[in-house]
Amino acid sequence: MDKIQLGEFIKSIDQDLEIEEGKQYVEVTVPPLKLYLLAKQLRDKKEAQFDFLFCLSGVDYGQDLGVVYHLRSTIYDHTIVLKTRTSDREHPQFDSVSDIWKTADFHEREAFDLLGIRFTNHPDLRRLFLDSSWGYPLRKDYVDDINIVTK
């Protein structure tokens, strides 16, 4: 499917989603509650078959925290980007997609470690690189007095 068809396909699943035809990939903004269902449909529907999650990045947007999923189909070679965000900085929570794509297991642990984003139903959500005494360094409000990370 090309970009326009992909956009129409997403519309056929859920009309309310915000679809943007980016320069490179089609970008879909999903509310956190709808994320898991959409992800599952994107993998399972015959005409989509997004079976390869090639990148999962946690992002601090300043006000919000978010997660960006880059998906590709190895059968049709088309790509889509899912974006989701929450304004709750204290307890940011999203559904884990690690049972849909197993690679999400490590990626989500990384996002939890560096940004403090929690993923519900994740099989083993522990810190990956740093130990528990650290804050969440990739957050924009992270202050490190000892090491130099300020601009």
Added chain:
Amino acid sequence: MEEEVKNITPDERQEYVINMGPQHPSTHGVLRLVVSLKGEIVKNIEPHIGYIHRGIEKMCESITYPQIIHLTDRMDYLSAHINNEAVCLNVEKALEVDIPDRIKVIRTIMSELTRIQSHQLWWASFGMDLGGLTCFFYGLRDREKILDIFEETCGGRMLVSYNCPGGVMYDIHPNFQKRVKDFIKYFRKILPEYDQLLSGNVIFHERSKGIGKLSLEDAISYGVTGPTGRASGFSCDVRKHEPYSAYDRITFKEILHTEGDTYSRYIARIDEMWESMNIIEQLIDNIPEGPFAVKMKPIIKLPEGEYYQRVETARGELGVYIISDGNKNPYRVKFRSPNFVNLSVFNHIVKGFKIADLVAIGGSLDLVIPDIDR
């Protein structure tokens, strides 16, 4: 605490847990594996990483785009040139700069040389992991010839930092073409020796065939790319699927095997060295004339937006995801590093094999630890 002890099943009580690493010769870096054994059989492994986590993604947020290039060298240090290229391509794509053919061809030749030297070092250390010490000397002897070519043109040997936004740092050395052609002539003669030494060895076959099988479905689900993924039949070569630089003007095969065991991962890399030589031979005599770099603004600012660039390093797909807010430093940079993802499949494929096979499987995944930790 007491409750935890009660919950252990009789089976688990017989398990013997040992630490492998962080300083262990076969992990090729500071990777610590907590291995649960039952007798000699591996029940479970749990990778502990982060010993050399430098926070490259955080550092990138406070430096400029040309500076980021030099940090990417330090991720997968064996594919240094290809990592640099990924950032450069992303910056050029964002600024919509037209890159002359000469630069594209030079970059492609350099990338393929990088791939060959990386596979040579992998072959050398993989042979050594399995007890063939001679491999190490053969591999490093031949790799030295490529490093000499790098030194002459780029100045650096391993962390070349040859790319810059808009082109390459210097023009190629006058000897470059001759030396590359000499090397390929030499290596075409030598590569069959690699096969004689290791690929046909009976002991090697016994230790690698049928060991650590990874099915196609799992390879895709775990996102395993590079020669490791292609040995399971996963067509994931970015050079074919999303051609960058000069890969769209040459003909080459994507190496695919279907067995998915340690042996086919080995053969996939040997085949890739042949294929890389084919690619270089197609380009080395046809380097177009032109400038070696496009003049860029002294301070590079990317327009607001998000940019993603994928490249094929020697170990798999590297993705560079840049979010820009229009300033001279990026707002957020994410590196999708191939080794980080390939490590996640380790536990899945090693279960049920002997502890000696753990070394063989780990070697065939070809992990570079700084790329995992970043």
